[in-house]
Every structure is written in C-alpha cells, then in structure tokens.
Amino acid sequence: MNVESPHPEAxxxxxxxxxxxxxxxxxxxxxxxxxxxxxxxxxxxxxxxxGQSMExxxxxxxxxxxxxxTPRLFGYNRGDVVIVRSxxxxxxxxxxxxxxxxxxxxxxxxxxxxxxxPLDEPxxxxxxxxxxxxxxxxxxxxxxEYFVMGDNRSYSQDSRAFGPVPASLVIGRALVVYWPLxxxxxxxxxxxxxx
Numbered sequence: 001m002n003v004e005s006p007h008p009e010a011x012x013x014x015x016x017x018x019x020x021x022x023x024x025x026x027x028x029x030x031x032x033x034x035x036x037x038x039x040x041x042x043x044x045x046x047x048x049x050x051g052q053s054m055e056x057x058x059x060x061x062x063x064x065x066x067x068x069x070t071p072r073l074f075g076y077n078r079g080d081v082v083i084v085r086s087x088x089x090x091x092x093x094x095x096x097x098x099x100x101x102x103x104x105x106x107x108x109x110x111x112x113x114x115x116x117x118p119l120d121e122p123x124x125x126x127x128x129x130x131x132x133x134x135x136x137x138x139x140x141x142x143x144x145e146y147f148v149m150g151d152n153r154s155y156s157q158d159s160r161a162f163g164p165v166p167a168s169l170v171i172g173r174a175l176v177v178y179w180p181l182x183x184x185x186x187x188x189x190x191x192x193x194x195x
Contacts, residue, residue, distance in 0.1 A: 044068065045172060047083050047092060053150030053157065054081075054094050056125050057188075063179035064094070064187070068172035076100065076146065078114065079190035081174040084148055088162045092171065095158055096123070096190075099147030101167075105139045107132045107160065112149070123190055128153040133160040146170060 045066045049058050058081070066083050076082065080097045098112050098119060099105040106113040110130050112121065124130070130153050131137075141147060145164035150156025159165060174187040
C-alpha cells in the first residue's frame with residue numbers, strides 16, 4: 001500500500017529566487033520608511049526659536065515640535081502658541097494667538113481688548129508693553145485672519161507692526177520643547193474665555 005506523505009518535501013530555493021525575495025523585502029521596507037517619513041514631516045515640524053519675543057516662557061535656540069494637522073481640522077484658539085511665517089520677512093516666528101477670525105482687537109491702557117473684553121494674560125513678563133507700535137490701535141479681523149503677539153511684548157515684532165496674519169501663514173501649534181534636553185516640556189497654551 002502506497003501512502004502519500006502529507007507534507008511533500010519542498011524543493012530547495014535557488015540563489016536567484018532568494019536574491020529576488022531579499023531585494024523585494026528591502027524595497028518594500030524602504031518604501032514604507034519613505035511613506036512614514038513623509039507623513040510625519042507633513043504632520044509634525046521642528047523649529048528653532050529665534051530672538052527673545054516669547055521670553056520668559058520660550059528662549060532663543062530652543063527647539064520645538066509643531067503640530068501642523070489637528071489645528072487645520074479643529075482650528076486655533078486664543079492663547080495658542082503657534083509658528084507663523086512673517087508676512088514681511090522670509091522667517092518663521094513663534095507667537096501667541098490673541099485674536100481669531102471675526103474678532104475686534106483694541107490696544108489701550110497697556111491691555112489687549114478682544115471684542116471689548118480685556119484679556120487675562122498671566123504669561124506676560126512684568127512691565128510688558130502691550131500698546132500699539134504704530135498709529136493703529138484697533139483691528140477688525142477678517143474671516144481668515146489671526147492677531148498674534150509675542151509674550152515679551154516690549155521686544156516683539158508682531159501683528160501690532162505687520163497687522164493680522166492670514167490663516168495661510170499659520171504653520172501649526174507648538175507641542176513640545178525638546179531641545180536642549182534640560183528644557184524639555186510640553187508647551188502650555190492658555191485658553192482665553194472671551195466671546
């Protein structure tokens with residue numbers, strides 16, 4: 001009686017077949033790496049802080065990770081720390097949003113008023129100058145404009161000088177300071193309760 005083996009012996013793979021399989025594995029791994037890298041680059045950016053406009057909260061040469069995706073889906077809030085492209089120079093700036101689309105911003109008595117209500121800004125350093133830097137002291141924001149200011153108002157080039165920033169120039173919301181390691185912390189955003 002002849003009984004067939006339930007597991008016929010596999011034929012040995014040729015060197016050529018093994019080589020093709022290995023090349024295919026390497027190509028798939030590289031393609032996956034490139035896709036993951038591109039998605040990560042589009043979703044998260046890293047930026048270096050230039051200047052002292054956000055002191056004492058953020059300092060020159062610190063490095064940040066920035067979320068570019070969720071703000072596009074859910075929007076920005078007053079008090080968010082963001083990276084914006086300067087509308088007057090080829091640089092990226094770290095600022096805080098104080099006005100959202102549709103807001104009326106007024107600077108008087110060294111305070112920022114949003115829709116007639118003064119902002120509570122506990123993140124400002126003592127003696128920060130929140131007044132206008134040009135003749136304009138009132139701005140009515142358009143449907144896609146944000147008003148941004150540095151925390152260190154006395155040393156900040158911000159919307160007081162260059163006006164409201166179009167949404168297209170807001171890159172993303174700061175997530176974490178990761179460098180230097182001794183400064184590692186999550187960025188604290190401040191929720192302003194203004195109508």
